[in-house]
């Protein structure tokens with residue numbers, strides 16, 4: 266059942282090229298010029314009626330939501346608020362019938378997310394579920410559904426559900442932007458061509474994992490690991506830190522790189538591993554200066570960069586490169602080495618990777 270892999274988590278990490286392909290293929294037209302969403306069939310008028318989008322989720326799905334917020338704001342120019350389900354449902358959110366609430370849930374059964382969805386409906390929002398389980402409670406409760414076609418995810422730590430959630434949010438944002446006319450046909454074609462190549466590129470991130478194994482072995486007995494990045498890189502950093510915490514029990518924190526000097530820099534001392542993501546061009550120089558700040562405190566820096574980056578390696582101790590793609594889509598690639606780092610750190614420490622202590626796959630209690 267594990268298909269020759271030692272753990273479900275590793276199997277699911279390696280299933281990502283297929284999962285991402287299955288999620289994209291039915292929704293992309295042949296010549297990469299348009300998103301086709303038969304499950305939504307929205308009109309320009311329908312999308313333009315929304316003056317606000319809420320994205321609600323928990324855990325890894327929330328991290329996918331952060332990327333989704335960025336996509337919808339950047340591409341479709343609609344303001345997006347995002348919240349954790351257990352916060353949202355108790356904070357008297359401002360919602361009316363011009364609000365679209367998107368809930369993201371792999372299992373479709375998370376009780377706080379389901380309750381947040383019901384509360385949104387009660388207040389008059391239109392609702393859309395992004396979920397991996399056909400016929401789940403959340404799929405049944407929402408007005409509309411977009412499925413992530415990741416296939417069953419067994420390991421407690423979410424991997425292929427996350428990447429398929431990212432790609433689903435990208436597809437949705439592109440769909441909204443094409444209805445609203447917020448991006449040009451040329452840019453649409455460029456992005457959708459990158460989208461077409463994405464599954465193969467995810468596959469390429471899995472080709473040479475030996476360096477990642479070596480880092481994981483070297484740093485598996487550190488007490489703390491920090492993840493830094495800006496913009497989309499920050500959201501991936503959050504997900505990387507969560508993976509490490511939940512399966513290896515190493516204390517890990519993700520920081521927006523620019524926020525370090527507002528407190529956390531005090532924790533950076535000699536030998537502390539810092540994973541630094543630097544893929545976003547608009548903030549690249551800023552991230553580099555943050556990297557220099559942590560280097561000045563003698564941290565050990567593992568940089569994560571695109572293949573065409575020849576700069577980062579000058580400032581960090583090690584560098585892991587992922588294939589070059591549009592910077593909007595690169596989170597789907599940079600997260601893979603972070604999943605593998607967490608996996609191999611957990612293995613080195615002898616942890617029960619598929620069933621970490623205290624955690625359940627589906628959180629049906631509040």
Ligand code: F6R
Pocket residue numbers: 323324325326327369370371372373374375378421422423424507508511626627628
């Ligand atoms: C982390 C993880 C959890 C889930 C969270 C939401 O690896 O798996 O953080 O993402 O419990 O679960 P779903 O997506 O089923 O609502």
